[in-house]
Amino acid sequence: DAGVIQSPRHEVTEMGQEVTLRCKPISGHNSLFWYRQTMMRGLELLIYFNNNVPIDDSGMPEDRFSAKMPNASFSTLKIQPSEPRDSAVYFCASSKEAGVGGANVLTFGAGSRLTVL
Amino acid sequence: RKEVEQDPGPFNVPEGATVAFNCTYSNSASQSFFWYRQDCRKEPKLLMSVYSSGNEDGRFTAQLNRASQYISLLIRDSKLSDSATYLCVVPADRGSTLGRLYFGRGTQLTVWP
Numbered sequence: 001d002a003g004v005i006q007s008p009r010h011e012v013t014e015m016g017q018e019v020t021l022r023c024k025p026i027s028g029h030n031s032l033f034w035y036r037q038t039m040m041r042g043l044e045l046l047i048y049f050n051n052n053v054p055i056d057d058s059g060m061p062e063d064r065f066s067a068k069m070p071n072a073s074f075s076t077l078k079i080q081p082s083e084p085r086d087s088a089v090y091f092c093a094s095s096k097e098a099g100v101g102g103a104n105v106l107t108f109g110a111g112s113r114l115t116v117l
Numbered sequence: 118r119k120e121v122e123q124d125p126g127p128f129n130v131p132e133g134a135t136v137a138f139n140c141t142y143s144n145s146a147s148q149s150f151f152w153y154r155q156d157c158r159k160e161p162k163l164l165m166s167v168y169s170s171g172n173e174d175g176r177f178t179a180q181l182n183r184a185s186q187y188i189s190l191l192i193r194d195s196k197l198s199d200s201a202t203y204l205c206v207v208p209a210d211r212g213s214t215l216g217r218l219y220f221g222r223g224t225q226l227t228v229w230p
Binding site for chain 1: 159160166204208218222223
């Protein structure tokens with residue numbers, strides 16, 4: 001199993017540019033999560049999908065951020081326009097739906113390190 | 118009160134030492150908990166799941182105290198390779214099998230020779 005695959009691994013861009021981050025979850029996992037990690041705020045959940053449907057996007061910072069999951073094997077997180085404060089590591093994670101009373105065990109991708117100048 | 122809080126450390130211990138981290142959580146309805154490990158510039162990886170009162174996996178022991186709403190992680194006979202940040206994870210109670218997970222800020226551990 002290749003695990004959760006994210007691209008790009010690193011991106012450096014200028015303020016105002018559009019950024020698109022990509023994620024391929026583990027085959028058979030039906031939940032997908034986008035997290036952002038910074039030194040100041042730690043790991044923050046931005047949005048998660050279940051069976052390709054967005055369930056909770058309350059963590060998305062503002063309208064500049066959008067996420068899609070057009071099918072079970074692909075998701076994107078887009079920032080338009082990007083700002084320096086968006087600089088962070090963006091992690092995608094996937095999980096199988098937990099059983100009753102259980103909870104998700106997440107498998108994370110390697111992350112996309114974004115720097116906005 | 119934050120959903121989950123951890124002592125950020127850092128904890129600096131010699132090889133062979135025993136070290137313990139605590140984590141407190143606010144949602145008394147949470148049923149299951151996790152410890153993740155994150156190496157420098159890497160992704161978090163599941164270390165242990167914590168159910169019931171706790172469980173043990175080799176040198177690692179996780180305990181749960183529901184009355185006081187805290188989880189602990191004990192590492193015995195520390196190895197250099199244990200150096201990492203340890204994240205406490207608590208699920209939000211949504212009355213559902215799915216939902217958000219709250220990650221603590223992590224406790225940094227450095228084991229020195």
